[in-house]
Amino acid sequence: MSIKKLSPEDLLALNKFAVDEGNPHILVDKTKCAQCTARPCLVVCPARCYRQKDGEVNFEYAGCLECGTCRVVCTYGGVTSWNYPRASYGVTFRCS
Ligand code: SF4
Numbered sequence: 615m616s617i618k619k620l621s622p623e624d625l626l627a628l629n630k631f632a633v634d635e636g637n638p639h640i641l642v643d644k645t646k647c648a649q650c651t652a653r654p655c656l657v658v659c660p661a662r663c664y665r666q667k668d669g670e671v672n673f674e675y676a677g678c679l680e681c682g683t684c685r686v687v688c689t690y691g692g693v694t695s696w697n698y699p700r701a702s703y704g705v706t707f708r709c710s
C-alpha cells in the first residue's frame with residue numbers, strides 16, 4: 615500500500631465549507647489592524663483568511679478552519695469577536 619503525498623493546498627481543497635452568508639463568525643476591526651505593525655495573523659492563519667493588500671489587512675471568513683489561532687495571536691484588538699459558526703455551518707474536514 616502506498617500513501618499519496620498531498621500538498622497543503624491539496625489537503626485544504628478536500629474540506630467542505632457551508633458559509634453562513636452575511637453572518638461572519640469572526641469580526642475584525644480594520645482600524646485596529648491599521649495600528650498593528652507585527653500583523654501575525656498574516657502568517658499564522660493556515661487558511662490564509664488574512665491577506666494584505668496596499669498596506670491594508672483584509673479578512674475573509676469563508677475558508678476559516680476554526681482553529682482559533684488568530685484569536686490567540688491578535689494582541690492589538692483587531693479580532694473583536696470570535697465564535698464558532700452556527701450549527702450546520704462552517705468547515706467539514708475530510709481526509710480523502
Ligand atoms: S493581529 Fe489582529 S490587529 Fe493585527 S492585523 Fe491581525 S487581526 Fe489586525
Ligand code: SF4
Pocket residue numbers: 640658659660661662663664677678679680681682683684685
Ligand atoms: S480561526 Fe484559524 S483558520 Fe480561522 S481565520 Fe483564525 S487563524 Fe484562520
